[in-house]
Amino acid sequence: MTSPLSPLDRQAVEEIAEFPMPRDSACPFDPPPALRQRDADEPVSKVRLWDGSTHWLVTRYEDQRALYGDQRLSVDTTRAGFPYLNEAFREVAAKTPPSFLNMDDPDHARIRRMVTAPFAIKRIEALRPAIQRMTDELIDKMLAGPKPVDLVEALALPLPSLVICELLGVPYDDHDFFQSNSKVGLRRDVTPEAVRAASGALFQYLDRQLDRKIAEPADDMLSELGARFQAGDLTRQEAVMLGQLLLGAGHETSANMIALGVLAFLEHPDQLAIVRDTDDPKVLASAADEMLRYLTVVHNGQRRLALEDLEVGGQLVRAGEGVIIPGATGNWDAGLFPEPEKLDVTRDARRHMAFGFGIHQCLGQPLARLELQVVYGTLFRRIPELRLAAELEKIPFKDDGIVYGVYELPVTW
Template sequence: MTPLLAHDPSESVPDFPMPRDPACPFAPPPEMTRLHDERPVSKVRLWDGSTHWLVTRYDDQRALYGDARLSVDVTRRGFPYLSAGFKETAGKTPPSFLNMDDPEHARIRRMVTAPFTIKRMEALRPTVQRITDELIDAMLAGPNPVDLVGALALPLPSLVICELLGVPYEDHDFFQRHSKVGVSRESTAQESRAANLALYRYLERLLGLKPADPADDMLSDLAARTASGDPTRHEAAMLGVLLLGAGHETTANMISLGVLALLEHPEQLAVVRDTDDPKVLAGAVEELLRYLTVVHSGQRRLALEDLEVGGQHIRAGEGVIIPGATGNWSPDRFPDPGRLDVRRDARRHMAFGFGIHQCLGQPLARIELQVVYGTLFRRVPHLRGAATLEEIPFKDDGIVYGVHELPVRW
């Protein structure tokens, strides 16, 4: 058996999250990379002064994702909260199945698994293509330069998830604004609670309207199923909140950040632009997902029992943070990880997590990314940035990494 490592209390405990190097905005923070190489399981300090374990290497992360001794229940004492807002709202707002352990997690997740199968998502590809083309048409007919976030990256996944769920797109300003507050580390407890409650009430109201005017959408299906009490109206509304927020927030950031990464790597952009092979394009998406890992605040867990990871003993009641960016940049799994190589086989990345809590909507996200990257660079082959990398405002204040704006011209 591997001897257990004792954590040396004299070692400095760095703050988490850690700042990125502005000169290398796509890379994990330098301090996290150092810990990956030197102290792959080590303590970090959060916003409230509490210390928790940071696990940085790919194999250790993958093992923890599948370990039932770790809990995602944010109401448990000692949980490593993202911010004061997240801590204060834990247990005071309607719970999401993202923060439930099995068997409750599995029961609720099964209710929305079928609509997100690969086969059903592939059937949506023509819809995603149509929406993408319409948005690019409008962009090309408008001002030049333009902010790609507002013109394409944000409206595309919002339109798609609205159509899938049965949510009126004309309400997009409302749900995008409240979703942004809900995922920000800088939101106060009052702001987080108000944003989550507003989204919950909005989805609950829509569910109440569906029985009288059902359609071929997920909210209509959930509303019909609430008649039997499984799910309850409350559970159905929370599923709607989760799917609506996750369905646009992560993909929008991935679209814009991926476009920026390709613009900064023209030889890789040329592969994406010039290919007519769907497999090459699909592989490029996997590499971009690995390289960028936009969910950058770390998956949070709490140990329910004593366990060992990476030679380190973690006790019951201690918090664990799993930063996917360092795992996806582990050189033993992805040689030369700091090199963007769209022909790399990156399929074993963990940008969507791993295990029972991995992202439910990943088949949809993959299709959206494949369509938008392939279509944008084919239709606008001379697309280029309209601002320097230093001038672009990056998002460091939330769960999801990205850019606030991406000025482009053609």
């Protein structure tokens, strides 16, 4: 049982900066000013979370990269002292089995290798014609409809949803159901009850879909998970939870990157022109990576727990202490990315860590990159007059979200 804090200790805790830190509404693409200042002044320091607990904040690129590869850090959210994002995450971690995202090796490696093959670069690249067709069809529908249009609803959300439904093997007709339930857990202020209800509904849905694929297998990932379950490689719960994870993660982050990236391009017409006027896949690939670096939509920091004492940036992190790794500061490290506040699609941004790094690096990054390349390379070419239909100050940003983005993006042409 933790001893009560003395008055001096309590005052010291209260003076520690809170995390996450607020963004400047005048600079919505930038990391929070206080976070950048912390990076400049004290790149390894303590911050206070929503529940009053204090943890280490590590902001420098090289330190972050080293931590991502350090086996002395755990992603297991069931361990005491883990730096939970909110109360809902803490409650869910205590009452439900972890997904493979929150497993350490060897369990993590065992499950991850079962879903690695469908995301291999060559297999994902083979999807380019299909993703191009989907993108063109959605833009056709935009052009044929009324103006202005909400780009989130017209393109940014449906495209990755269509793609992940195709890959996973679930009906796109169910997209309203899984989109509405997936987004429940993406707000920092969500209640544990709401998360449990939404997660339970998604689990039951994927459980029924798994039965369907076991009975009538097809060439899709859910059928593969069903085969793995039947072979004894996965438990039924593991198979369903993997399907649930892939369904949610497969559309939410990409949807936010598409919409927020389009907005950033509209606010940087010189960079937009480079993307609009090229058909060079290398230029489009560079633009997608630069936008991933520039925006870093997973903006509440990756969370870890130290299993042993370790040194980071001259500071001793003791076993049992939490560590938070905010990707935005690493991706804006001027030592690696000169003038990081400048959006420059011609720079080599491939070393960004928008997808993390190490054994827990995002499995779907080849797919996310491909979707961004196709959308950015198609939208502005097909609608060169595209422009905002509202003032930037009126755009509703997801400051309260786990994934940064915009709730809606009214555009016209």
